[in-house]
Amino acid sequence: xxxxxxxxxxxxxxxxxxxxxxxxxxxxxxxxxxxxxxxxxxxxxxxxxxxxxxxxxxxxxxxxxxxxxxxxxxxxxxxxxxxxxxxxxxxxxxxxxxxxxxxxxxxxxxxxxxxxxxxxxxxxxxxxxxxxxxxxxxxxxxxxxxxxxxxxxxxxxxxxxxxxxxxxxxxxxxxxxxxxxxxxxxxxxxxxxxxxxxxxxxxxxxxxxxxxxx
Amino acid sequence: xxxxxxxxxxxxxxxxxxxxxxxxxxxxxxxxxxxxxxxxxxxxxxxxxxxxxxxxxxxxxxxxxxxxxxxxxxxxxxxxxxxxxxxxxxxxxxx
Numbered sequence: 001x002x003x004x005x006x007x008x009x010x011x012x013x014x015x016x017x018x019x020x021x022x023x024x025x026x027x028x029x030x031x032x033x034x035x036x037x038x039x040x041x042x043x044x045x046x047x048x049x050x051x052x053x054x055x056x057x058x059x060x061x062x063x064x065x066x067x068x069x070x071x072x073x074x075x076x077x078x079x080x081x082x083x084x085x086x087x088x089x090x091x092x093x094x095x096x097x098x099x100x101x102x103x104x105x106x107x108x109x110x111x112x113x114x115x116x117x118x119x120x121x122x123x124x125x126x127x128x129x130x131x132x133x134x135x136x137x138x139x140x141x142x143x144x145x146x147x148x149x150x151x152x153x154x155x156x157x158x159x160x161x162x163x164x165x166x167x168x169x170x171x172x173x174x175x176x177x178x179x180x181x182x183x184x185x186x187x188x189x190x191x192x193x194x195x196x197x198x199x200x201x202x203x204x205x206x207x208x209x210x211x212x213x214x
Numbered sequence: 215x216x217x218x219x220x221x222x223x224x225x226x227x228x229x230x231x232x233x234x235x236x237x238x239x240x241x242x243x244x245x246x247x248x249x250x251x252x253x254x255x256x257x258x259x260x261x262x263x264x265x266x267x268x269x270x271x272x273x274x275x276x277x278x279x280x281x282x283x284x285x286x287x288x289x290x291x292x293x294x295x296x297x298x299x300x301x302x303x304x305x306x307x308x309x
Contacts, residue, residue, distance in 0.1 A: 032253045037239055041256025074286065075252050092258060110260055119267035122278055145260075152259055161282030162259065164266065 002101040002192055003059075004201045005051055006183070007209070010094045013043055017206065021050050024064050024213055044096055047206065048089040051098035052077060054209035056085060059100065064213050076159045088156050092186060099190055106157030106191040108149040109183075112141055120144055125168035142187065149189035150178055157191045216303045221273070221296040222246060229268035230292075234261050246293040254291075262289060269295070275302045 013021075022030050029049060036042035053064050060082065069077050079085055087100045093111040117140055120129050124147055132143045151166040154176055172178065177195040181188040190197065226241040230250075234257070248254040251262060266277050266289075275298070277285060288298040 035249075035253050036256045037243070037248075037254060038256055045253075045256070074282065092260075108259070110258075113260075115260070115264070116267065119263065119270075122270065122276070123263055123266075148260065148263075155282070161286050162262070163280070163282055163285065164278045 001196055001198055002099060002105060002190070003055075003198060004107070004190065005055060005098040005100070006201050006203050007047055007051060007096045007098075007205065008094050008203075009043060009047055009096055009206075012039060013046075013206070017210075018043070018046065020210070021046050021206075024053055025049050026068055029069065044091040047096045048091055048098070050206070050209050050213070051096060051204075052087060052089060054212040055087070055098060055100055056082070058212045060085070072159050074159060074161045076156065078159075090152075090156070090188075095183065095186055097188060101192065103193050104157050104159075106153040106155065107188070108152035108156060109186055109188045110145050110149050110152075112145050112185050112187055115141065115144065117141065117144060123148075123164055123166060125165055125171075127168050127170065128166070145187045146180065146189070149180075149187055150191070153178065153189040153191035157193070216273075216300045218296050218300050221299050222292050224272060225269075225292050225295055225299075228272060229265055230255070233268045234264055244292060246296075247291050250289060250291055250295075251286075265289065265295075269299060273299050273303060275299050 033042050033045050052069060056062065056067065057064055067079050067081060070080055071077050084102055086102065086104050087098060088105050088107045090097050090107045090109045092109045095109055097107055097109045099105045099107040120132060128147045132140050135143055147166060147169055150169055150172050154172050155161060157176065177192045179190050179197040181201065226244050230236055230244060231239065231241055251257050269275055277288065288294055
């Protein structure tokens with residue numbers, strides 16, 4: 001069963017906690033995290049790594065040192081010596097989300113922030129853009145983000161990247177299975193090759209995750 | 215011929231700082247080869263769309279219809295984005 005984890009991150013981590021989490025990561029990942037300009041980005045990426053490692057330690061009863069996390073050429077993380085493990089991470093604003101499954105999975109969360117919707121014409125598929133124009137103003141933004149997160153979650157499941165304009169949502173629904181959640185002012189889309197979604201999101205915190213990895 | 219130094223300055227000041235509202239970063243801090251996404255500046259995918267829209271609005275250069283690999287390559291840094299704008303802009307002027 002596909003499992004979804006959510007971690008809220010709204011205040012800066014204690015420096016000792018930051019260093020502890022960093023110590024659990026591969027050298028290359030540590031260097032990548034330390035190169036971020038903004039601490040928020042560094043910590044979101046760090047905590048995404050913590051979700052991956054702690055969850056795999058817990059689900060498969062392995063030690064953190066038993067596996068390495070690699071990235072494909074599009075930046076998608078994977079583990080090479082556990083072929084039955086599929087996972088994906090997404091973060092936006094205060095939320096870091098992780099999806100874990102025995103089959104390929106993609107996840108995308110976005111904070112619904114004001115956006116110049118005129119750019120939707122060159123980004124959305126023609127039918128999704130036309131549908132957006134028929135909507136009342138407050139619903140248009142949500143529609144835009146829904147189309148975006150559906151497409152992102154699909155691309156992330158495949159391990160590929162963005163092409164513009166996006167595929168139409170009708171084509172996406174014909175190609176894979178999707179579920180959506182609204183969390184505060186965020187929209188979350190999850191894409192799977194099967195339709196067995198858990199309705200429950202597992203909310204966790206840094207301390208719980210650290211206890212799984214220590 | 216478009217001046218690449220000017221293009222880089224516009225990308226940093228008008229697109230990255232003003233359009234994306236990266237208030238805590240100055241244009242001088244952004245190095246030409248700093249990664250924009252996934253590390254470095256740490257922009258997310260919706261911010262990538264805003265960069266694409268800004269490039270189209272300011273320079274009239276579109277990134278639509280290119281492969282994911284090319285998309286990632288051109289949006290890697292200010293340097294690669296400016297090179298793309300200059301070459302695509304020159305091609306558009308010539309055609």
